[in-house]
Each structure stands twice: as C-alpha cells, then as structure tokens.
Amino acid sequence: MLKMQIIGNLGRDCVVNNVNGKSVINFTIAHTERFRDAQGNNQEKTTWVDCAWWTDRTAISQYLTKGKQVYAEGNPEVRSFTRTDGTNGAVLSLRVREVQLLGGRGEGGVPVAGGGYNTGTTGAAPSGSGTDDTADDLPF
Structure with missing residues (x-):
C-alpha cells in the first residue's frame, strides 16, 4: 500500500460532484518548496x-x-495522458481518505483541536470559537 500526506493551499474552491449516486469532492492542493540552487539563487x-x-x-x-x-x-x-502536441504528460492525484483544515492565507495555522475538521475521527463540523482550553495543560 502506498500512502501520501500533503500539506498545502487549495488552488481553487472545491467542486462537489455526484457520480453514479455517490458524492465526490474534487479539489487541488499546491505545495511550494523554496530552496537555493547551486549558484545560491533562491528558487521555488x-x-x-x-x-x-x-x-x-x-x-x-x-x-x-x-x-x-x-x-x-x-x-x-499517477495518470498519464497525451497532450495536444503529441507529447506525453502525467498528473499526480490523490484518492483522499482524510482531510483536516489548517487555516488560510493570513490566518496562520489553526490547530485541529481549535476548529480543524478531522474526517477520520470525529465527523463533527468545525467549531467557530477557535479557542483551545487544553493549551494551558501542555508541559512546554
């Protein structure tokens, strides 16, 4: 079994489709890696x-x-395809089992306990309070 985990920003609003009586939510995640090349130039x-x-x-x-x-x-x-110019291409896709909301641009990260949506455990809707009373109990 292969398992992939990704943290990134949504590239556009999700789309909910109905396929043969089943619901599917389609979305795109972008992950940007920043690094320096061999010449010391910043790259993305x-x-x-x-x-x-x-x-x-x-x-x-x-x-x-x-x-x-x-x-x-x-x-x-990985899905392979042929472009209109005849060259081959590939798309990386993920068949999602779990999603957690972490935040948005300018919001900083929001801990899962403070309003995240962990579909693998609770199934509860995100809370709007954004407070976390357990933070005072942390030993660090």
Whole structure:
C-alpha cells in the first residue's frame, strides 16, 4: 500500500460532484518548496496535486475554498495522458481518505483541536470559537 500526506493551499474552491449516486469532492492542493540552487539563487518549485474525496460528508465543502491551508492523506495515483502536441504528460492525484483544515492565507495555522475538521475521527463540523482550553495543560 502506498500512502501520501500533503500539506498545502487549495488552488481553487472545491467542486462537489455526484457520480453514479455517490458524492465526490474534487479539489487541488499546491505545495511550494523554496530552496537555493547551486549558484545560491533562491528558487521555488510548486507541485500541484489533484484530489478526489469520495464521501457523504459534503458539508465540509463550504470550508474548502481557494487559499485555505489543508492536510490531506490518501493513496497516490499517477495518470498519464497525451497532450495536444503529441507529447506525453502525467498528473499526480490523490484518492483522499482524510482531510483536516489548517487555516488560510493570513490566518496562520489553526490547530485541529481549535476548529480543524478531522474526517477520520470525529465527523463533527468545525467549531467557530477557535479557542483551545487544553493549551494551558501542555508541559512546554
């Protein structure tokens, strides 16, 4: 089994589709890696991952909007295709099993306990309070 985990920003608002009576939420996550090349110049490389989440929990779709930072986990797939000019191409996609909202641009990260949406455990809607009373109990 292959497992992929990604943290990145949504490239656009998600789209909810119905395929043969089942709901699928499609979204795209972008992860940008910043590094220095051999000459010491700052470089950026952005990897785009197309995500498909087959779920009945479509209520989260209102929160999956462009710019939001998310964590997604699932099984990776590579799809090959032929471009219009005849060259071959490939797309990295993820069959999502779990999604967590982390925040958005300018918001900073929001801990899962303070309003995240962990589909693998609770299934509860995100809370709007953004407070976390357990933070005072941390030993560091």
